Amino acid sequence: MSIASRQVSARLAAGESILRMSEAEAEVVEGVIDPEDETMIMNMGPQHPSTHGVLRILLELNGENVLRSKPIIGYLHTGMEKTAESLTYVQGATNVTRMDYASPLFNELAFSLAVEELLGIEIPERATWIRMMMTELNRMASHLLFLASNGMDLGAVGMMLYGWKEREEILRFFETVTGLRMNHNYIRPGGVAADLPDGWEDGVARILVALPKRLEEFDTLMTGQPIWRDRTQGVGLITTPEAVALGATGPILRSTGAAWDLRRDQPYLAYDQVDFDVVVGTYGDTFDRYAIRLNEIRESMRIVEQCLEMMPTGDYRTQDPKVTPPPRARIDESMEALIHHFKIFTEGFHVPEGEAYAAVESPRGELGCYIVSDGSPKPLRMHIRAPSFVNLQTVPHMLTGGMIADAVAIISSVDPIMGEVDR
């Protein structure tokens, strides 16, 4: 037995799994595994109810036990990053918003922040606060969706509908603000597309009043449920160094006890002016990830409450005429306004040459947008650092040694959005 194989076998035998298993190592593993044990290779996905879309995981099973696994992606590849190169910065938000369709506003936000960094423009205060409030509401919606799908994946059908129902309340609020439930194209370079509508305070307040009671219910239904705990506690363990090594961010990293949250550690928007806690776990298991998301909803509600109180007045878009189209009333009066209206909507605005990276803390972790501009109205290259994509790397590590049912729980706890993974 070579040293490598002994290393691998020792690590395997110790119940430790291997962060990345190369093909060579996999052969070694095959050597370690007794050929008399008939293992079974099973394709979980891309058509499978619990793979959150079209994730495909190749599982090597011994009975119900997962020996090793390999996620395979690309089934939802839509070439959005490439598409971005043929869309102007004005149109860009309609494209990026579709990547992580469970939290569209974060995509728009990351994109807009990157473009604004390139443009070197300041965003009006009101726009910043609107963005903050909307994205936090979106975080709540996204986490509620997670609760729903996580419940469903573990067999609690009731939870699925409860989660969706609460999420729907938030989406309805979004609809009154942006006109669409999802894929809003609301946060754009320079601010937001429209001001909050009349009566938005009531809409937000309604959510803030109704949700805590529901969260209590979820606690009772899930958190306090022994079967639930049995299914999630100690399942899909990962440690801080492993998570860091694999680039995991968001709830996965925080579940290991590492308090890393871009909102607090690299504040953007006005997060340094609001009060909130970073929720962390202890064990790095599926339960921690569930609990973090549940409690992050509560933290988001705190932020939204503060936004509600502190919402400033003023412009909701930057007043730079080269970036923001003129007021509609002006295009029938002013030649300059008409020309700018015309050019911004057809050609888009020119962005100075350079490159920029802007990252936000999306519900899934660090969502970054990297843009290279050649001075034209379209990005030369746009890349999205998609948290789902990076987090997916932790899956094989967490799966090893679990059972099929654990696999479902673990995939669910990673909460990957395949639209974002494949882009």
Add this chain to the structure above:
Amino acid sequence: MLGDPLFRNGVDWGDFAVMGVKVVVAFVLLLVATMFMVWFERKFIADMQNRIGPNVAGPWGILQTFADGVKFFFKEDLRPANADPLVFRLAPYISAVTAFLAFSIVPIGGVFRDGEADTGTVTLFGKVTYLQVADPPIGILLLLAVSSIAVYGVMLAGWSSGSKYPLLGSVRASAQAISYEAALGMSVVAVVLLAGSLSTHDITAGQAGGVRTWYVLSAGIVPFVIFLIAATAELNRPPFDLVEAEQELVGGFHTEYSSIRFALFFLAEFMNVVTMSAIMVTLFFGGPAGPVLFGMTWFWPTVWFFAKVLVFLAMFIWFRATLPRLRYDQLMNLGWKVLIPLALGWLLVRATILQVDEGTIDPVIAIIVGILAAGACFLLFTAALTAGDRAYERDQALQEQALQEQALQERAVQDQALQERAVQEQAVQEREGSR
């Protein structure tokens, strides 16, 4: 104690006619009840989820099952290329037929009076008979036997599909059946012990003396709870629906089934739910027992019976709406490590109490022996539980040791490499210096 009075005076054509009617009525009743159950489950769980549920087919969507059935009829019947053709086709029928059989021993009506010799009869066409299709003296055994056979349907379906998910489903099904059959049987024994008969009619008659005599109370609540849990598992209902686990096995044993064959499984599953609810009512809740309110004395027991069944149906749905699914190993643990010992223990306790009641054993001795026996059991049980764990710990320790040795070896290798490099570097430096 004498079997169905219908056959007591010999058998004539009238008896056959009555039998025939009973079979047909039971069949239709079960079918209708099943259809109702499907609708009821969807409607009830929708209510629990703030939804409406089926509402288009018929008033309140009550014809939904019928519509689904019609749809199934017209779907294409697919069979995977790898499937075993005969078994693949046979399996759904096994499931469906056994589901029908179990219901035949359930008395669904008849006024039972406490202590009467030949109670619970009705007069049909001038014939005195029980309101159950058959009352074999070994009724409960028949039930257990039939429900064991039902597992074959599921198991063979999964195995014969020639596909991996169904195979896993069928493996789960057999394991689950074995684990829970035992607990189920054990919990029924307590009832049989009290009734002194395996006949369902006799068991029902034994509970005719009012709520207090219902075995759910008189046998202690424990057998009922065990039976309820085991029955849920036996029925593959949530939270024990591992066999079909949509989220894990994409439907499990019936992944590859379509059309009417799938409908048969679907039907069998819901029929079993109805049957099992009926049996629970029979065993623990006095069957058709209940007050006769006015007129039509034979009618009311049937109403009460179905009312009680409905409560259990609702309970199963409630389970589904509330509980997450157990994992395979947790299911096994629950069955083998909790339910079976508990059922066994309780059987001993109840038997002892029975004997004490009858005065055969001195209560003091009974208590002392009982405590000793319980203590021994507990020790044995704990030992059994921890034995596995200790083996695990030992393994752990051994592996850690191996790992440490490994690390030491590696370090040695590294040290050696470092040393070699240091020597080399020194040599290089020397050479450069000399130049």
Add this chain to the structure above:
Amino acid sequence: MGYLNGFKVTFARLFEDRVTTEFPAEKRPKPVRFHGRHVLNRHEDGMEKCIGCELCAGVCPAKCIHVRGADNPLDDPVSPGERYGFVYEINYLRCIHCDMCVEACPTEAITESKILEFSFTNRDDAIYTKQELVVDDEGRPRHQPWELWMEGEDEHLSGWMRATAPSGAAAFEGRVGWSGDLGHGVRPPEEGQTAADEFEGAEETEAAT
């Protein structure tokens, strides 16, 4: 008893209101800003507002709009001015309802209705031509056989943008950008962007501009 607490939650839900609507029979009200199927508006005198400038087609990220302009016939003009929309087609298999076209339209010709309940059985139906998009003589959208219209849904056709959009200048708050022509009527401007005490000042700024 952790096992049983959950049952209370689900049981309590039995007595809550149902949130589902019986969709084809009833629709939930759509918000003012809803993005629905487009309409092409007309002026009070019946002329089309669309001048065929193709700005909507140019800004459309999904490239679902096809417009061709043509010289306006002098004797029977279709729209005011030199040019009119000769061909106007929207492919609803591609449309993502982002409303960029509505924002881009310099004449408020294209706005969105409140209907999104339409489904086709062939690709031809999915391509709405000018004939289908342009409002009828009363300024209401034309109903297609495959669309599910409800009472009152064809009334408010104004775009979702607030009156001063898309600039977001607080100085323009309260100024009606949408004309009061046939089809949607003057929409009252929304408030909230400026505080009540700043509003006076805003009006002064506006007057100065």
Add this chain to the structure above:
Amino acid sequence: MSDATRVYRSPPREGSPVSDPTEAPPDDGVKITIDGREFTAHKGELLIAAAERAGTYIPHFCYHSRMSPVGMCRMCLVEVDSGRGPGLQPSCMVPVSDGMVVDTESETTKRAQEGILELLLINHPLDCPVCDKGGECPLQDQAVAFGPGESRFVEEKRHYEKPIPISDLVNLDRERCILCDRCTRFAREVAGDPLISFTERGNRTQVLTFPDDPFSSYFSGNTVQICPVGALTAAPYRFRARPWDLDQVESTCTTCSVGCRIAVQSSGDQIVRRLGVDIDPVNHGWLCDRGRFDYESAYSPERITDPLMRGRAGDSELIEATWPAAMAATAETLREAIDAHGASSVAVLGGARLTNEDAYTWSKLARTVIGTDNIDSQLADGLAAEMVLTLPRATIDEACSADTVIMFGVDPKEELPVLHLRLRHAVVEDKVPMIEFSPVETSLSRHCRSVRHLPGALTESVSELLASEGERIGSGSVVVVVGRGSLAGSGEDIEAAVAAIRQAIPHATFLPALRRGNVMGALQMGLSPGILPGGLAFSEADRLGEDWAGSQPVVSDEPGLDAAGILAAAAAGRVAVLILLGADPLADVPDRDLAERALAGAGTVVAVDTHLTVSARRAHVVLPASGPGEKAGTTTNLEGRISRLGPKVTPPGTARPDWMIAVELADRLGVDMGFADSRRIWDEISTVVPMFSDCPVERIESPEAQDGILCRPAGDGDLRWDPPAAVAAPPVDAYALRLVSSRKLYDQATMTANSPSLAGLAEESRVRLNPRELDRLGVTDGGRLAFVSPRTRIIATVSGDEKVPRGVMAMTFNAAGPAASELIELGTVVTEVRVETL
């Protein structure tokens, strides 16, 4: 690299070729500092041009590198310090001077730019959404890039009637005009048609044409392209498309043989516009209106989209057929003809419309597969192929910078308009001496030394000049522009004149001013009897490799028939199959009578064409070919410059490239030519033909080819041109008029006649006579006279024209109405016409 992935240059918005900034600084350079960076500029260079070369863009509207600076718009104001402290100066008017410090980004400059833009926009109407320029408008671009973003102007704007058509092709909207003087300067300086200019003063200043005098310039389209706003728009493009839905490829115009570089733009798979691309050697960004707008013909109802066939039963109608049926019929007819009458009973006429690849394939098909040499790409209306291929050739640039330019036989403005622009610029602006020989006054006559001669007396006139001044002229470089101006006489006169010049001035070079699109390419690919690809004689066939050397007619030294010969043979019934390769003999052969008889006498006529021409209507099989913008390949201009054609749209119906038709015909005749695309054909050409050996596909596809690659026959082959001895014109018949029949830009040519915007511009057939001649005959302008030639008698409208000398009648060739070709008999030296009053 496939055609679709080529790198295209966008059409020049500013009309300035971007010179190479890495170009070594000139020795007499002037050192200046632009935005803190040192740059060495040419002496006398304008600051704006120097800055552009240095990579600093200075916004401007009126400045155009091909025209004189005027400083009208003031947009190019920059802060310049020439030693007396910084101040704003218009960079388009200031030549660089040593030590000049320029700041294009200073606050002052920015304020100046904002101010100018705000000023320019004051009177600009709110037209962007309806304006054709919207989206590609320099005014919009500058307003967004350099403008203040808001206007303070609230008063009423200037109002004019809009739009007014100032010509059939151009609309003027004065409200949008920013008075940059570009169009007026172009008309005055470049086109020489100063029909548009400023009128009135102050706030009312406006661009306008003169009353009752439309802007009917052949070059009016250029003003649309250079207009920095939407003031001048093209009528054919009006509201057709928007810049953002345009797709474009760079290509070469094949309307005439000048080979202007163009950008072909399409929208929705239809060509909607052509723009001139600025390349130094040829067109400087200009186009003639015909070349600019005749893309419309692709969508005319006359366009052939599917093969047509006549039923077997005699004169039945042409009906649509499938390709296999049409090809099978053609191949069958060919085979039958070859078997029955020998390969020489097959003749191929035409080919000047084709690409080089098409021409090569057809040439190869005729020579090696069919085995005939009866093949001619000129329709007896050009110059002798041997002469064209053996004369030392000059480029346009050489012609424009020669010490003396001698020109005869052509009016470039009518036939090769952009060559006219180049020559005009050389003569008028650069004062290049030009001597022109012409029977009638041409458009350049005013600007140069013009010698009148009687038709048929060219050689005499040239010899006279050479005798008196030959030595003086011969002391410098001489470029002779030779064309076939009048179709009424044989070309021998011209040949003789050329021979005379060659004898007198041996170093003279020649620019053959042949008219048809790719006639030079066709000749070089061997579409001429006795000439093989690369201008090789039959004796050199082995230089082309096995395919050619072994073929039947090549072995025989006897050249086949030329166009006149083919027609005569056909008329005599000796041609079994006549293939018309984009040729319309009825319209283009000077002798209409002969053409009629030839078409009637030929056994089977196969027409391969884009449009259903008069001749194609008479054909038995009509095969649709793809036209310009629809096929890939290369074309060769009159200098021998090879440039690429960009395919942009799919051909209508089932039309296909000519080479593909040839390949399939060969296939049906049992020979696999092995060509799968035009690239493969050029590959063979460059391998096989010695002349193109240094021009492989890679070079053709390289960016170098955007300016075209000069490829001229070496002239060291066996091909010989035997000039005829001086042709003696018959003595002047005092009772007759000598006919001069030349082409106009707009005539009944296929592409022009099928372009709706251009068709109306073609004049009716009309005989122009000297006014005194009219007086003598007692008719007035517009009167009608009968004209009798040995061929026939026609009645035509006449008009007086001082440009026509006495004793000469000028008649437009191929115009609607009585045709000049009816009067002409092929082969006569001059056509003498007697006049009869009615």
